[in-house]
Amino acid sequence: MLDTQSTFLFSDRLSMNARLAQFLFFQEELYKVVAVNNSTEIASISVVFEPKYDTLVICDSPTSEDAELLEKILVAVKLSSSSIDLMACSTNSMAGFEKIFKNSVTKKIINFGVNLPQIEQYFLPQLYVIQQEGELIYLYSENLSKINQSPEAKKKLWANLKSMF
Numbered sequence: 001m002l003d004t005q006s007t008f009l010f011s012d013r014l015s016m017n018a019r020l021a022q023f024l025f026f027q028e029e030l031y032k033v034v035a036v037n038n039s040t041e042i043a044s045i046s047v048v049f050e051p052k053y054d055t056l057v058i059c060d061s062p063t064s065e066d067a068e069l070l071e072k073i074l075v076a077v078k079l080s081s082s083s084i085d086l087m088a089c090s091t092n093s094m095a096g097f098e099k100i101f102k103n104s105v106t107k108k109i110i111n112f113g114v115n116l117p118q119i120e121q122y123f124l125p126q127l128y129v130i131q132q133e134g135e136l137i138y139l140y141s142e143n144l145s146k147i148n149q150s151p152e153a154k155k156k157l158w159a160n161l162k163s164m165f
Helices: 020-023 064-077 100-101 143-149 150-165
Strands: 007-009 015-017 032-036 039-047 057-060 085-086 108-112 129-132 134-143
Touching: 057 064, 064 143, 064 150, 108 150, 129 150, 134 150, 143 150
Parallel strands: 057 085, 057 108, 108 134
Antiparallel strands: 007 015, 032 039, 129 134
């Protein structure tokens, strides 16, 4: 697991801490090139999700404005990016999601507009409707970019977050 204090230097101008790196590249599929009998094979390696905190936030890879809005949302509900699990993923790419439903760590999920069949087994993607399955509470909203541009969406999200937290 990445140390949250580590910094990764990608060039002389761009660096990111381990927490941001995990957030942005968490669902990246890694490939290892293996030479076997003078031929080359590519082995796929998946990153395994291990939840640590009671709140999971799911979103597409955020822009800088989206990340700013997300930070404001977290502060409003008395959380921070270091006290939640952040999962940046694209549609249909959430390997190992069933672990969230089988562990006792994750209690709340906020999904910012990512359509995932793995979640739809448990929750319908109804905008701004808090749903519950056992002890797990789920909120599906529009993506961060749409929320950032819509005062009405911000109001709906805030009303639900107040109930959730």
